[in-house]
Amino acid sequence: MMNDATLRKIDLNLLLAFSVLMQERNVSRAAERLLLGQPGLSAALRRLREALDDELFVRVGRGLQPTPRALSIAPAIEDALSGIERAIRPQAEFDPASWQGEFRIGMCDNLESAFFGPLAARLLQLSPGARLIGIASEKRDAARRLDEGVFDFSVAMHDEPASWHIRAPLFDQVSICIYDEAQLGLKAPLSLKDFAKVAHVTVSFEGNTSTGIDMALNRTGDVRQVVATVPRFSALPMVLKAMPAIATVPESIGRCMAQLHGLMLCEPPLSLPADPVTMLYRRVDQTDGRARWFRRLFIDVANKALEASGCCVSIPRAAA
Structure with a gap:
């Protein structure tokens, strides 16, 4: 487990400064790479020395010579910085062609x-x-x-x-009426009177027969007769092909059913919310x-x- 108290003493930028100094062994070149002035790099080195209680680098001529302590910790710091750089590197673009x-x-x-x-x-x-x-x-x-x-x-x-x-x-799903014209014997468009008097089939996972259609019909003073309720839309076409009834379904699936099963579509003769x-x-x-x-x-x-x-x-x- 990491020692939080130890890590709080070290700024990540100080470790980066240490790494660059180890590579360059020269204050001027290191400061140029870090986009720092020499006074700023000298201040960073001073903070590192205080945190690690070691001189770390000794000036020898125009260069710097690392202490044994600096040499011993350099590989671990280099690995840590490399790992951080890999972790925060921008994500590669997702390639669906090669993904499994x-x-x-x-x-x-x-x-x-x-x-x-x-x-x-x-x-x-x-x-x-x-x-x-x-x-x-x-x-x-x-x-x-x-x-x-x-x-x-x-x-x-x-x-x-x-x-x-x-x-x-995504989109507003409107309702559409669907029925077998041969069974029902009606042609589009349907009148409100025809819509209210024919048998209706509803779709409900929980077996409910009352929907927003009933509330809309109540406002016009009409009542419909629900003769069957199926739990899945997939069962609806076969029901409509077998009996004179109508269903009101989402437009997207209604158009699929009409194409696949030769059913008739028409707009509902009353206003229904999308x-x-x-x-x-x-x-x-x-x-x-x-x-x-x-x-x-x-x-x-x-x-x-x-x-x-x-x-x-x-x-x-x-x-x-």
């Missing part, structure tokens, strides 16, 4: 459907030695699991973050090269995926 390891991202399944595939494909191109791990995550447990190191960052609708987290805005999707990550990872590269990669991939699906949103790169 895992990137871990937490998302709920509707965002996974929209972004995970394109993210995995892009990562394979840029970092072939890496592996992408998707972790099922909900906003209620995202902060805790982030602190536990379960993932590098979470993408969800996060609550107000703790001071040691950073919540960066949900802010954010990225949550640890403040300690803010400047880490690997983590920052991964966050920026996700933003680039998500922007392209949203554009390709027809969603009219754009994620600011400054979010990472």
Whole structure:
């Protein structure tokens, strides 16, 4: 264990002055390298002599001769200074092409459907030695699991973050209606009357049937009939293909479902608030090269995926 009392007596700059004096054995040349005047270097040498209780350097002619004490401590001081220099050296730029390891991202399944595939494909191109791990995550447990190191960052609708987290805005997620036109027998756009009277399917991890849609309908004096609730968005297309019903889902996954399963999309016939999707990550990872590269990669991939699906949103790169 380090002796704090001993180290408090020594200024790091004094050790640097000692090292340069050992190398140059000349006060003028050492002062020039240290960008000091000779009086300043002489003062530093005086403080070193007092701290170490040794003369350290003796003037011989125009040069300096180190004492046995100076010669004995010189290798250790040189190693220590070299170690400090390596430790504080600017970080090398992260090289994804040569990196081997895992990137871990937490998302709920509707965002996974929209972004995970394109993210995995892009990562394979840029970092072939890496592996992408998707972790099922909900906003209620995202902060805790982030602190536990379960993932590098979470993408969800996060609550107000703790001071040691950073919540960066990504995009506002609007809602869209989706249904099987053959089953439902209705064409877009839907009227509010049609929307309220048809059967509805909702998605809820906890099995809740009431959502913001019900509150919006209440303001218009309407009530809808929820006939089924599924815990995952992945189950929704098969339900809609099997029965005359409609679902209101985030636009990003709705457009994916429509393309994959031949479902119809339309705007809801009532005003629904957009949900802010954010990225949550640890403040300690803010400047880490690997983590920052991964966050920026996700933003680039998500922007392209949203554009390709027809969603009219754009994620600011400054979010990472």
